Amino acid sequence: MRQQWFDDARFGLFVHFGIYSVAARHEWVQNYERITDADYRPYFDHFDPDRFDAAQIARTAKEAGMGYVVLTTKHHDGFCLWDSKLTDFTSVDACGRDLVREYVGALRAEGLKVGLYHSLIDWHHPDFTVDWVHPRRDDPNAGELNTGRDMARYRAYLHGQVRELLTEYGQIDYLFFDFTYPEHKDGWAGKGPEDWAASELLAMCRELQPDMLVNDRLGIPADFVTPEQYQPTAPLTVGGVPQVWEACQTLNGSWGYHRDNMDQKSPTLLVQMLADSVSMDGNMLLNIGPDGRGAIAPRDARTLDEIGQWMLLHRDAIVGAGHADFTPPREGVYTRRGDRLYLHLFSWPLGFVHLPDLGDKVSFARLLNDGSWLKTTVSDPEQQASHMTPAGEAAGTLTVHLPVRRPDVLMPVIELTLKGL
Incomplete structure (x- = not known):
């Protein structure tokens, strides 16, 4: 200790x-x-x-x-x-x-x-x-x-x-x-x-x-x-x-x-x-x-x-956080503190960020800098995606919908609340 x-x-x-x-x-x-x-x-x-x-x-x-x-x-x-x-x-x-x-x-x-x-x-x-x-x-x-x-x-x-x-x-x-x-x-x-x-x-x-x-x-x-x-x-x-x-x-x-x-x-x-x-x-x-x-x-x-x-x-x-046993997307890295998973975005993608294997594990997503809610969807390969919705993601992928304009902070962070923890 x-x-x-x-x-x-x-x-x-x-x-x-x-x-x-x-x-x-x-x-x-x-x-x-x-x-x-x-x-x-x-x-x-x-x-x-x-x-x-x-x-x-x-x-x-x-x-x-x-x-x-x-x-x-x-x-x-x-x-x-x-x-x-x-x-x-x-x-x-x-x-x-x-x-x-x-x-x-x-x-x-x-x-x-x-x-x-x-x-x-x-x-x-x-x-x-x-x-x-x-x-x-x-x-x-x-x-x-x-x-x-x-x-x-x-x-x-x-x-x-x-x-x-x-x-x-x-x-x-x-x-x-x-x-x-x-x-x-x-x-x-x-x-x-x-x-x-x-x-x-x-x-x-x-x-x-x-x-x-x-x-x-x-x-x-x-x-x-x-x-x-x-x-x-x-x-x-x-x-x-x-x-x-x-x-x-x-x-x-x-x-x-x-x-x-x-x-x-x-x-x-x-x-x-x-x-x-x-x-x-x-x-x-x-x-x-x-x-x-x-x-x-x-x-x-x-x-x-x-x-x-x-x-x-x-x-x-950062403080009190540590390694998370989830595979991060190409845009950044994860840290974790209790039931909160944090996605640090080194780059800002257009419209969406796709998070493998998190589809049924997240109850809420928000931008950490201002606490604002972010819409999430889960990919379903059995449904035909339209030209205007995310496609090509594996089943169980959680997609977080992002504003086009990047938050005015050094590095945006998305906070994901994990279910059942």
């Missing part, structure tokens, strides 16, 4: 924020540009999140129809957004603010579940060994950089920081670790579960926060799996066992603030992706990257506002 809230919420907000937001060219900028600690330091020195408003972030998530938020406590560059006693590479040292504490309080005030992201990787820590994702991997003397580095000391640091987060901020509902990469590449080893002492780390999480959900990126099984930047095509299973899962998606391909990236997904595409996830018993975690001053970028705010307007009218088709 620990995951019931997660299964019900279906929609969450991811927030990537750190000193890479000042760089404004992707949260992996230190890796991509092979930046040394010294050359990365100006982003720390100029980190001034005067427009970071945790209360506004929480309100924005709630108004978008989201049930939880996940904030990056530390990304791969090692910069921490809380008052860690184990390093001076923190927001408190940079600007005098414990942003995690502000965030946790704001979420609780809005009744949202509290999620934390924590990187297993730390390019800033002197004992974290250089590997194939490290910014220093191409240094002329890269092979010598690991001399004296001790992953045992780093593991103690990693576990110590997780303990801080799980003991100093009250109840935490969700923890997203990131990430394990055991593959060898370009002559470098990666890092596997043993590098994090993953089993011990997960056991500590269970001890300190027994009701908290933990993702799968420690490299060992946990509570849910996290496909990133792609949409599954069916409910996820492993060995025939259904998996709890969450699709992690960006607005423009970058997690951290990327000023010049204009490859923005449309609100229509995003609500289609959300419905697609729920139709396969999954969640969607949609990311924003606040800018260098901590504000939600205007383009992101506009997108979330449009999604929120859609969710205001259609939340019953």
Whole structure:
């Protein structure tokens, strides 16, 4: 039952924020540009999140129809957004603010579940060994950089920081670790579960926060799996066992603030992706990257506002809904909540939408956005159809009659009440 809230919420907000937001060219900028600690330091020195408003972030998530938020406590560059006693590479040292504490309080005030992201990787820590994702991997003397580095000391640091987060901020509902990469590449080893002492780390999480959900990126099984930047095509299973899962998606391909990236997904595409996830018993975690001053970028705010307007009218088709054991028509996907079946129409057909095998199973149909009744008929192949009525449908097909004009919403949804349930 620990995951019931997660299964019900279906929609969450991811927030990537750190000193890479000042760089404004992707949260992996230190890796991509092979930046040394010294050359990365100006982003720390100029980190001034005067427009970071945790209360506004929480309100924005709630108004978008989201049930939880996940904030990056530390990304791969090692910069921490809380008052860690184990390093001076923190927001408190940079600007005098414990942003995690502000965030946790704001979420609780809005009744949202509290999620934390924590990187297993730390390019800033002197004992974290250089590997194939490290910014220093191409240094002329890269092979010598690991001399004296001790992953045992780093593991103690990693576990110590997780303990801080799980003991100093009250109840935490969700923890997203990131990430394990055991593959060898370009002559470098990666890092596997043993590098994090993953089993011990997960056991500590269970001890300190027994009701908290933990993702799968420690490299060992946990509570849910996290496909990133792609949409599954069916409910996820492993060995025939259904998996709890969450699709992690960006607005423009970058997690951290990327000023010049204009490859923005449309609100229509995003609500289609959300419905697609729920139709396969999954969640969607949609990311924003606040800018260098901590504000939600205007383009992101506009997108979330449009999604929120859609969710205001259609939340019953998402929140508390899940997979339906009916074959949807070519125009969209189904979600289901109790005796209500929801048809999310990715395309708007002319006049009719035909629903196989539902002829005797539906007592009422309506458009969800305005609650307006829709006429339904059931195909009877023994009766000759005229040129002006639906023909060619298999027996038992339910035909829903539609207005020619598409409703003025991002994605129309038809609510079907199922009989006898």
